[in-house]
Amino acid sequence: MSHTYDTVILGGGPAGYTAALYTSRAGLDTLLIEKLSPGGQMALTDIIDNYPGFDTGVDGFTLGMKMQSGAERFGTKTAYGEVLSVELAGEAKRIVTDSGEYFARTVILATGANPRTLGLANETEFVGRGVHYCAHCDGRFYKGKTVMVVGGGNSAASDALYLSHLAEKVILVHRRDTLRATKIYHQPLMEAKNVEFLWNSTVTQLHAEARLTSVTVTNRITGEAQEIPIDGFFVSVGRVPVTELYKGQIDLDEYGYVVADETTKTNLPGVFVAGDVRTKALRQVITAASDGAVAAHYAEEYLNQK
Ligand SMILES: Cc1cc2nc3c(=O)[nH]c(=O)nc-3n(C[C@H](O)[C@H](O)[C@H](O)COP(=O)(O)OP(=O)(O)OC[C@H]3O[C@@H](n4cnc5c(N)ncnc54)[C@H](O)[C@@H]3O)c2cc1C
Incomplete structure (x- = not known):
């Protein structure tokens, strides 16, 4: 037995x-x-x-x-x-x-x-060196800096709001034209002066030297791509x-x-x-x-x- x-x-x-x-x-x-x-x-x-x-x-x-x-x-x-x-x-x-x-x-x-990843080249390599999956854990490294949050659900909205109190600027990238997050996050996010939205967009490339320096964001409707310099990149897609x-x-x-x-x-x-x-x-x-x-x-x- x-x-x-x-x-x-x-x-x-x-x-x-x-x-x-x-x-x-x-x-x-x-x-x-x-x-x-x-x-x-x-x-x-x-x-x-x-x-x-x-x-x-x-x-x-x-x-x-x-x-x-x-x-x-x-x-x-x-x-x-x-x-x-x-x-x-x-x-x-x-x-x-x-x-x-x-x-x-x-x-x-x-x-x-x-944490769900975006599957981008370099993504796992730069975890902790500009790429993050937990705003409450790592947000404090970006006081007064520029960060990007990817996602449109409750956790992305809550992460963007949390980071808006620390960072100088937060850019929220979402592949649709509106957030899926519940209403309680909408108003404070829309009112936050340092949060910018990039709708209908996805991040298509990460650029890094010793750590992340910028990302390429592509508009899904127009196909237009732009490289945006950022300090921190928070993936919040579940x-x-x-x-x-x-x-x-x-x-x-x-x-x-x-x-x-x-x-x-x-x-x-x-x-x-x-x-x-x-x-x-x-x-x-x-x-x-x-x-x-x-x-x-x-x-x-x-x-x-x-
Ligand atoms: C990059 C990163 C940074 C973070 N920083 C912080 C922070 O600063 N502060 C904070 O409070 N939280 C932080 N977190 C969150 C924190 O790590 C988690 O909330 C916590 O580890 C959850 O603990 P857990 O025991 O539930 O699960 P986990 O830590 O995920 O542990 C689960 C374990 O189960 C094992 N396992 C899974 N499947 C099997 C299987 N089939 N057979 C055998 N073993 C299996 C895994 O190998 C793993 O070791 C961070 C998370 C990440 C990803």
């Missing part, structure tokens, strides 16, 4: 390792499965200065390693491998990875959500939740996020969801960590009631 863990956590970002810290510290036999390295998306960022406790900021990779060792101190085991399939209904949950299969009484889903594995088993919303409220409880008993992959308003390290703690609490409660 295979070993059955009290809790198996899928994903080793801040949500996963915080959940692991709490379940291990509560004495639960915990396994965390991660396909890359600890830290998840935060490991991609040079400096995190909106996570409390680090008065001069911390680089995301170091924070990820610290979260891992903090959880392993209390007994969390990490298995490196990619989760290929899951069976989450029923009392015994089965997780199949490319390096073996595992069984658990509870599962915490913490596989995150990746995220892709990593939920392919759970389709057909767990309730997902229309965008593919796992549906759960602040309790992190999914529609399946014994299955909890933490971090960016959950339906929520703010996707940040601190909210991911917070979810991890809550998910561990309810996993423990679930096991105690068995």
Whole structure:
């Protein structure tokens, strides 16, 4: 008979390792499965200065390693491998990875959500060097500078508004002639003196030396292209939740996020969801960590009631 863990956590970002810290510290036999390295998306960022406790900021990779060792101190085991399939209904949950299969009484889903890219040449190469996917994380680097935001939904509108309080000028590029964002963003954006709109337009090229220097924007109707010098480029065209594995088993919303409220409880008993992959308003390290703690609490409660 295979070993059955009290809790198996899928994903080793801040949500996963915080959940692991709490379940291990509560004495639960915990396994965390991660396909890359600890830290998840935060490991991609040079400096995190909106996570409390680090008065001069911390680089995301170091924070990820610290979260891992903090959880392993209390007994969390990490298995490196990619989760290929899951069976989450029923009392015994089965997780199949490319390096073996595992069984658990509870599962915490913490596989995150990746920012959607534009697919431009150079785009990934210049992430952190002028190209950004998170205005609330990186906007502060552009105080008094010129930035561009691409997108037309709520997150683009909210990012443009946020950046308008920091940057000297914000250029919002949208491929349609009106925003899809809800009305609450329209008025303040239209009234902001330092926000300029480029409608019916797409960014077709990024120009960079050591870092991004300008972009080419092409009007979709006239075909006219112009090169615009900018300091920062914020891509805000949505995220892709990593939920392919759970389709057909767990309730997902229309965008593919796992549906759960602040309790992190999914529609399946014994299955909890933490971090960016959950339906929520703010996707940040601190909210991911917070979810991890809550998910561990309810996993423990679930096991105690068995
Ligand atoms: C460039 C960038 C900069 C950012 N800067 C900041 C910042 O300064 N401050 C801030 O608060 N937030 C920042 N964020 C947001 C923050 O990183 C995320 O909100 C946070 O990492 C979400 O944590 P998570 O644990 O939910 O998911 P993630 O960090 O995405 O972790 C999910 C983990 O699951 C693993 N995984 C996925 N699928 C599988 C599978 N099938 N098998 C095994 N493992 C799997 C992934 O490899 C990953 O490690 C930034 C994001 C980006 C992209």
